Amino acid sequence: MKEQFQISPSLAQMIVDAAKEVIGKDINFIHLDGKVIASTDPGRIGSFHAAALQVRKTERVIEVLENEIFKGTRKGINYPVMINQKLLGVIGISGDPEECRSLGFLLTKITEVLIKEQMIKTAVQSLDELRSSIVRMLIFENEKEDTFMNEHLQPLQYELEERAFVAVIHLQGLNNASSLFVNMKGMLIEQGIQLFTYLFPSQYVLIMNESQYKAALQILHTRFCSMDVSCSVGIGSVGVIAELTKSYAHAKLALKYALSKKETVCEYEKLDLEMIMENIDSHIRNDYTVKLIGNLAEGEINLLHTYYRHNLSLKRTAEELFIHKNTLQYRLEKIAEKTGVNPRDYHDSVKLYIALLLQTL
Structure with a gap:
């Protein structure tokens, strides 16, 4: 096991993503220099986290009761990540410390397990x-x-x-x-x-x-x-x-x-198109999606997905949805009224299709 083992940003991101699925709150992984290297809140990656320096200094849990008590911090609890009595980083839960306290043990154990799995290189047991x-x-x-x-x-x-x-x-x-x-x-x-x-x-x-x-x-x-x-x-x-x-x-x-x-x-x-869209800024993707289909109900979104899956065929779409073709046309007209773009017009249909794709990214 290497003494100078470092937590890579990709590994740290995998840890916080896995932890959030279990805990349900935003998780941050902070390097010992105070830099956030991974977070379930993308906006915090690369920011400075002063509470982590306190954790490094004391090797103890640091609670933050109010936002910005420490520079760059929000309410929550920050835990030292210790492997074989060596401090490798800091991991924190964002939220009310009263609510987060009971989740600390689970968070640290998930973190330790995932890191130790990465460190198994020379002492392979099976x-x-x-x-x-x-x-x-x-x-x-x-x-x-x-x-x-x-x-x-x-x-x-x-x-x-x-x-x-x-x-x-x-x-x-x-x-x-x-x-x-x-x-x-x-x-x-x-x-x-x-x-x-x-x-x-x-x-x-x-x-x-x-x-x-x-x-x-x-x-x-x-x-x-x-x-x-x-x-x-x-x-x-x-x-x-x-x-x-x-x-x-x-x-x-x-x-x-x-x-x-x-x-x-x-x-x-x-x-093809999905790869291009993945590289569009998330705020722009969200703004475009909300603008075009933000007022549509879930049933209307599903109807559009079916409509496009059947290449704009009214007959096949109606058959899959078990509705009459006239009913489908009526619902498409209602979508046109809500969005200001007509799903049955080629150019408008492309705009809606792009919005649906952006919503899935």
């Missing part, structure tokens, strides 16, 4: 820990240790090609994550997938060689997404081993699109 350690190193760390990779891939009897890709499986409706983990592990290995890891609370990340791409598509479609739980898969771009961090980011974008469209598998390489 093949499961080994494959997880390799995957996490490849997708979360900027610097890959070739010596470690070559040495520890041998027990898995697996060889990484020069080019590979990442896939993310998202599972819903989980009742027993531990038993599912055992089942998933067996299914993945059975299909010749040796590099994978479980990401709390409901995802598996897979790394496969470029030569496995076509077979992987078929396997993910037919094998894993026919299980009892709902399943969506995002497949990232193919690239050299050093760029698997990018492939992982692309896989998450593809998964986000698959979830929004209720699709089984989405490939990053087949996204």
Whole structure:
């Protein structure tokens, strides 16, 4: 275990995202110099957090009872992240300290577990820990240790090609994550997938060689997404081993699109307009969406999604919605009245379609 282990921003972001899913409040991870390196509130990333310096000085929990008591801080509680009696950073919950206090133990334990998993490199206890350690190193760390990779891939009897890709499986409706983990592990290995890891609370990340791409598509479609739980898969771009961090980011974008469209598998390489929109400033995306479809009810939004999925076909849209075609036309007219753009006019229809896409990003 390296004495100078540093928490990377990507790892810190994974920690705060996972913690928020469990705790339900905004979480910040602060470097020992006081800089926020990850947050579930994107606006706080890169800002200065003076309370973290107090945590570093005392190695104790610091509560902030009012906003800006310490420079750059908000109400909440900040905890030292200690691994093997070494302070690695500070993690904080934003909110009323009275409400946050009971969540502190859970937050610190989630943080410690996720960090320790990243530090497993030389003292690998099992093949499961080994494959997880390799995957996490490849997708979360900027610097890959070739010596470690070559040495520890041998027990898995697996060889990484020069080019590979990442896939993310998202599972819903989980009742027993531990038993599912055992089942998933067996299914993945059975299909010749040796590099994978479980990401709390409901995802598996897979790394496969470029030569496995076509077979992987078929396997993910037919094998894993026919299980009892709902399943969506995002497949990232193919690239050299050093760029698997990018492939992982692309896989998450593809998964986000698959979830929004209720699709089984989405490939990053087949996204086009969505990739452009993902790079539009979030405030601009939100303003455009609110302006065009902010007044529409959920049922009207779903109607539009169905309408576009059937390529503006009134007949097929009405059939899927189990309504008469005249009823559909009436509802589309009502949407035109509310939005000021007509879904049945080509140019207006494009504007609405873009708003719907932006809403899913």
